[in-house]
């Protein structure tokens with residue numbers, strides 16, 4: 253059966269926009285308040301992940317399959333992450349990627365977007381920008397797989413530009429692509445053109 257590729261991680265990126273907003277809000281909080289909110293989030297995640305770990309898929313428990321993933325320390329409370337998810341789809345492609353990661357097949361991941369993804373304000377681009385952190389996390393969580401990563405984001409560009417030169421910034425045969433145009437496609441709710449251009453880009457990626 254042909255392996256459909258690549259998978260899109262739009263939902264995760266919406267979560268990222270939520271995280272950016274939460275980071276702004278957090279900047280106004282006292283250290284004690286931040287600690288309390290982290291502890292509350294961690295408590296909520298603990299309950300959810302515990303229930304998830306008890307589930308079984310075929311003959312395996314989710315805890316065995318996704319052990320290191322389930323030990324991730326989330327910064328955002330689950331309710332906030334849930335609010336950022338608009339559409340999850342059937343997830344068939346993402347399931348294929350997770351399967352390959354679990355069985356130890358090599359996986360290539362990439363990112364496109366604007367300066368947020370390129371690494372603006374990260375203490376060290378290529379190490380502490382979000383895509384590098386996600387890459388490191390995936391390598392830690394799936395040690396059997398060989399995760400190769402390429403960041404194709406271009407600062408100060410909208411999705412319309414990537415639409416024209418996608419092949420230059422994304423390797424062919426990529427398995428998982430993160431797409432982030434939270435800021436650079438603008439936030440005008442009445443703009444009728446940009447959403448269409450963005451949809452065209454997503455369709456091109458999914459072909």
Ligand SMILES: *[C@@H]1O[C@H](CO)[C@@H](O)[C@H](O)[C@H]1NC(C)=O
Nearest residue numbers: 358359360397398399400401
């Ligand atoms: C991982 O994949 C890359 C790209 O295909 C390859 O160059 C590298 O040798 C691989 N590493 C291991 C440990 O297999």
